[in-house]
Each structure stands twice: as structure tokens, then as C-alpha cells.
Amino acid sequence: MQQNAVELCTILVRDTYGELSSKVVATLLEYGRSTLYTIVRRVKIPEKVVKQTLVVLIQQHLVLHYTQEDGGRDSTHYECNWLQIYELLHSGRIVRTVEERFGTEAASVISNFLLLGHARVSDFITAYGVSTKPKPNAVLPNGTTISASEATGTTPITSAAQISKHIVTLMQEKFLVPVQIHHMHPSVDTENAIRQRVTAEQVGTTAAMQAKTKKAIDEKVAEKMEALSNDIENKNFGLKRKSDQQDGRARKRTKFSTTQAVEEDEWEIDGSIVLRVNNAKFLAIFRNEELVRWAESRIGKATSLVYAELLRHLEKNVIGHRTEKGLVDGGKKSVVSTLDIGNTLSKDIDLVNSIASGPAITNGHKRAMTNGHLFSANDEESEGDSDDYDLDADIDDNDVGMNGTHDLSSAAQEKKEQLQNIRKHLMLLAEDPNQFVTKQEGSMQYGGWMVDTQRLCEALRTRELEQIVEERFGGIATRLVRIIKDKGKMDEKGLADTALLRQKDIRAHLGILHERGFLHIQEVPKTAERLPARTFYFFYFDEKMSKMAILNDFYKAMSRILQRIDHERSLNSMLLSKADRTDVKGHEEELLTKKELTDLAKWKRSEEKLLGQLMRIDRQVMMFRDW
């Protein structure tokens, strides 16, 4: 962990949970894993207060703990979970994402879980029921009474059933995940504990034997660790089937109509489980949003919307595990069929006019629509689809098709047309040099599609890195970096030759790039004396190290932004404390002077700008660290 990251985390915690928490976090980050006693000694705050602060931090998952059971003397160690601290930055975006997908009520559920850290479902539901009932009409702080239904356009949460419905949905999509005891421990400790247990089972073997069984033990440990995380992967983990008898028959009947939506209602939550927000899932979503934005800039709006829909289908299976390597989507590579996308894609998107095509092709395409060969026998269609779909083939098929089914209803035809168009957009995505999607050969109607996120993110990173280099050091530097990346290790002369520049011109650029950690040098002496004059200096590009250098810069910039906000706040402290008074809040217009109002607006704008910048850097951090 880098020093700048430590600083950022400390500031973030102070910004959100106050000074006391940030002091404890700073100590934990600085000294690493510590016991309570050590923390108290280092942070120089009374033990009672430290304990209270630790409760807060553990509740919010910012600190992990582990109690080593050592006979009678149990010792508990605390460790800071700095990635979770970083997640504090995402709170706004998380709430917004849920809001967009599931509406305000679900967003409020998520927001409360964020505030609470983790909570038992039963507690949560009772608390919700009580706190919302007495005030169905919320009063805005500015005095106006707005009934919740009026404001949101939907009915407010009134019953426990509604809340639990929201929670079930969020759980099935893995936005909320059950917390288990091992989530509160550092994973190293969990692994050690398992290892100990596994080793204990092998008791009796000699030392020599143990060495032999070491591999077996390792395997077992890995297996068990995986089993721990697998629990969550189960779609309905923590949910149980609803078991009321009356409903049984109705359900059976609906089952025959094979609608999936109905089936989801069958689940209810086990009230005793504890839930928290699954940050990794949101990281995956943010990543997909980024990919969509990229597709939009490369191809176009309509196509990007199709792409977004495709990714949304893929997201359903994503749990998201965070590993050292980055974000790993759970489960196997899943394939989405064009049909699935067609079912959920909004009808408002203009699929047809967004692709410019020659008149002949459009014509052929239209005729292809009517032939209905895709609705014919299974074998044929699978074969037809596994081939690379091109429009000429359709024209060829046309004659055959004409003899086939003419009597397609207009709805079915429309559907088909839509699917064809979606296909066209997906083909565009697949044909892009970045290969946003890969076509899956298979028997799926209209073809199936896969997305190789890891490769795409790699490309995204490369692009971003080159942009950063370009921005900071100019075009020549970018050219040099690209050449070095392409060719591997190169000395100055070779570089100059490849770059078609004079050695003298590139030297300064190389120096700066080296200084800032984008390029690295290996020295290879020609003679045993290692004279500098008789030494090759090979420049090379180490991705990992450049990433670290960049991230370090990002963290620093973010800390500075937050500090700047603090500073601005202290400049306006008088005004802000006035505006924050309970009697002034909501009545600013009457109670503040004109000057104060403009100052307040100004402060808000500047804070917004700074926070906006923070979020922008956050995007890049995620790109280089998490995705």
C-alpha cells in the first residue's frame, strides 16, 4: 500500500466518519495489524473511546478483526481494510445506480444499508416499518409538504412486504449479499485457520510424510476457501421458498405459463441473515458503464444502447470477486443470445436509422425479413446461424423463403425485424478493432454473444495510459512509449531509429519518462569494468510499475482535492455554520442576506466541481486498479 493511498484513506474517513475514526484508521494503516492495546498506545486516546471507534469501523467493514484463540489468552488483532475505505467514494454512485434500475425505494434500501454497514434483515424491516409509517407525508426541509407518492410517482414504502420484496430483488441481483463471519476476518487469517484444521486432521504422520502431504493440504485449503465464497454465488442464498399453502395452486398454474418473473416472487428472505452492500458487484457495473461509453464514442449512441443491454444481461450472473489481480466475475463465461436482448431492449431506441447502409443492402434485408427462414426447422436455422451472418446470404435464401411461410403475423414480423437490427448493431460491435463482443458459434437463434471484459479492460487501460502520457509529455513521448511497448527492451539508438527521430531529440523525453516512472532502465555493461561509457542502457516498459506510479499520482491528487475542499470550507466557516443552524435550514431565503446566499451558492458550486473532479479521478483509479 502506498503512502499516498494511506493519506487518502485517512482523509476520506475523516470526511465521512469524523476525526476520531480517522485517527484510529491512520494508526492502523501506518502500523498495520495491531491489538487494541497497541492502538490505544499509539493513537493516544483513552481506551474506552478507541473501543467505541473500533465498533464503528467494524460495523462499517472498514476494519477487520481476528481473534487468535490461544488457550485462555485470546488476543484480538485489528487490521484496516483500506479498499473498503476507498469504497466510501462510491456511495453516491451506488445509490444512483440502484435508483436508475429499481426505483427510489430500492435506492433508499441500499442507502440505508450503506449507512448501517451491515444489518440483520428482521431488524431492518421492523425499523423501516416503524420509521416510515407515522409520516407518510414527508416534509421537505424547505417547508413544503410533499407526499412521497406525489414526488416519486410511485407509492411509498408502506408495508414490510414491500421492503422485503425490494430486498429480495436486490439480493437476487447480488447487490446485497449476506455477511458471514469470515467476511469480518482478514482472509489470511481465515486461510490460516482452515489450514490449521486441515493439518490437524493429518495428525500422526511424521515430518517426512507431512512434506509429502503438503500439496494435498494446500489443495484442500484452496478448496475450502473457494467453498466459502461459493455460498454467495448460489442465486438464492439466504432466501427461502415461500411456504404458504394457499398460494401453491396458483403458483403451479403460473409455472406452466413459464414466465420467469412469477417465479421470483416465490422467494422470501430468511429474517435472521445479515446483509451488506456488495461493492464488488457495483465495480463490475461501473466497469460496464465505462465500456458502454467507449463503444458509444467509437460507434454510436444506438449501438452503445444495445451494448448496454447486452452487458446488463451478463451482469446478472456477476457476483464479482475482488482479488489481487483485479475484479473477477464469478461463474463461467456466459453467452447472451440476441433473442434475450430483443426481449428487454427498450422499443424507443431507433435501431434502423442509426446505421447508414447502401440502398441495395437495405432492400435485400427487407426481403429477408419476409422469408421467415429463421423460423423453419431447427437444424437449418442452427446451421445458418453458426455461419457468419451476412446479408448476401439472406438474399440468396430469399427464393427458398418465399415458398415457405407467408403468414407471419405483423407482430412476429416486427419482432424479427427488431432482432435483425439488433444483430446488425452487435455485428458492428464485433467488427470493431477492439472487439467489444465476440460472436459465439452455437445453436442459439440469431446467435449468441460473449464479452471478454478482461481483454477489453486491458485495452482501455492502454488507451488511458497513452492519453495520460500524451497529455503530460506530448506526442513524441507517446510515440516512444508505444514503440518500447511493442518492441520490448531497446537502447537509445534503436529507439531513435525506430521513431525516426534524432537521438538528441528523444533523450530529454526518455529522461522525463524515466523520472516519472513510466519507463525503466536496465544497464548491461559491455566490459567487466562497468564503465558508463561502455554500457548499454535499455529502456523498457513495465506495466505493473507504471500502473503503480500512476495510481500513486491519482491518490495524491485525490487527497489534495479533499484537502482543498476542507480549506474552502474553513474559509466559509462562518457562513456555513450559520446556514447549518437548525432554524435557518430550509428558510435560507428569508433568514440569510443576499450576499450570504450568493456566497453559499458559490461555495456549493465550487465544492461540486471539486467533488466532480474527484469522481473523475476515481474512474481512472478503478480502471487501473480494480477492473
Next chain:
Amino acid sequence: MAFRGGRGGFRGGRGGGSNGGPMMPREFDVKPDFGPTEQFPDYTIPFQDPLSSTERIHVSRFRDHREKVHSGPLYTVLGKRKGLEDPFEDVVTYSAKKYHRQKRKVPKLDSRPYVFEFFPVELWETMDSSYSATGDRSIVINGRKDQRKRLLISSLNTDLPNGGHHDDKSDASDEEDEEKEKEKKSVLAKLMSHKDEEDDGLGDDDEDEDKGEEEEEEDDYQDDEEGDYNAEQYFDDGDGDVDYGDDDGGGGAWYD
């Protein structure tokens, strides 16, 4: 590209002072400039692109969330140390007591139920004062149902319709409208001001390094937690805030 071990020192006496030899012909084409650097060199200040409406929503949600945490029981502000207050600015006035947001010095923990098994045993007593180290775990885990505590959720209430409202506007992506909306809503929340917050992280640590002051700080805490019953505090609490004005004094006093 410094002279790496080329000086021949490691070859003992053999090389002696004759380190000129093969080394000298090396010519440096990089000519360092030893003159003083300009104090404020020309610098093109990068300009920020205006925030998109999505970004603004994210920011506003972030602020909302932060504000909620701040008004919740977990946020702490360390007041100034005794004797360091500004005699003019920091005097506790009637209006400050009545209208200003109460500042907590320590988090208030006893307001909600906990999942005890997720916490280390040594913290249980802190989380629930009725649990003592020698007591029976099961009492706490199974919960004394009769006096169950509730999670604090109410803070969201006022915010929810507002959020939805805001949302509708922004979806229309009408920048100006949103601006107005923002303006109107602007002062609703978000603004946290701590009169006495003028330190930055580094300063904090520095202060802590100082032994002498540290003693004082400890005293500060002790003072606050000394009495469970503190008449003055009792009345102040009843006086002011609706949200967390409670009189059990379990968390100690949380303002100056």
C-alpha cells in the same frame, strides 16, 4: 547514469589516484543548468470540463450520503482542547446551543442493535453496556427481546421524496432547470461546517506527537465521561435537538 563503481576504489591500491585514464573521454551532451529556477514558472492551468448531468447527480448523491452519516450517531468532531478556545469566537452562546448541530466527541453506539457475533468479544461491553466481560454471552446474542433497539433509519425519510424529485428533473437533462432545482435545494442539506475544524491531517498527527498536550487531551475525555449524571448536560439535551437528544448519557457528552 552516474559513475557506477567506475572509480576503481574496489580494486584497492592498484588503481590509486589514476582514475582519469579511460574515463575522461566521455563527453556529456546533457548540459545541466545550474542557475536558479524561476519561482513561478509559466504553467498552463488545465480547465475542467463542465460536469455532465450524470456526474452532478452522483456528486449530489454522494453529498447526501455523507450528510446522512454526519447527522447520524457515528460522526465525531473533536473539539478544541481546553484552554485553546478562541475567547471571542468560541464562546457558547444561547443560539449556538439551541440551533447548532450538536457535535459528538465520541460515537454514540447504544442506539441500534448489533450482530454481536461479528465483533470481537472484547468490544461487546462497549457495544452494549449491559454486557459485562464475565457475563453470559447468550443473553446478548439471543437478545433481550423486551428492550430491543431499533436501527436508525428515519434519517432517510425527508430525503427520499426529495431524491425522487431531483431525479425526475435530471433525467430530462435540462441543465438550467436542474441548476434552479439545485439552487433551491442547495441549502437543504449537505453543508457541514465545523467552526473549529481548521486542522489538516498532518497537523493532527503533529499534535499527537506532543506528549505534554496529549495528557491534556486525555483529561479532556475524562472530563466528559466523568459523570453519568450531569445536570447541565441533561437539560441541554432536552433543550435542543430532536434527533439524538437523549438523556441516558451512555456515550458521554458529545459537544463542548
